[in-house]
Amino acid sequence: MTHAQQTISIALLVSSLYLALYMELIPLPAIIQQDIIPVLPLWTLVSFGAWLLFRLGFGLLTFRDTPEAYAELMDEIKLAKADLRTKGVDVD
Numbered sequence: 001m002t003h004a005q006q007t008i009s010i011a012l013l014v015s016s017l018y019l020a021l022y023m024e025l026i027p028l029p030a031i032i033q034q035d036i037i038p039v040l041p042l043w044t045l046v047s048f049g050a051w052l053l054f055r056l057g058f059g060l061l062t063f064r065d066t067p068e069a070y071a072e073l074m075d076e077i078k079l080a081k082a083d084l085r086t087k088g089v090d091v092d
Contacts, residue, residue, distance in 0.1 A: 001009075020026050021037050028037070064070055081091045 018040065024033060084091050
């Protein structure tokens, strides 16, 4: 099974479970059914976004821990500044 097939299978399973909960095919207490289940997709989306922002921030925080990438980026910045200076742009 490829990674794409596995991802699609998991997505279909989760969406089927949510649909069964939303259509009240799986009995739950009324407070959960009325207050939590309708906002579950939004909560999941917001949580996923927060997780992605955390990963992005952590990657920026630990960027200097990869010296090769840091050195390569600094070299590219120097080249870009030199190119802009030849075109008459003040970059400092």
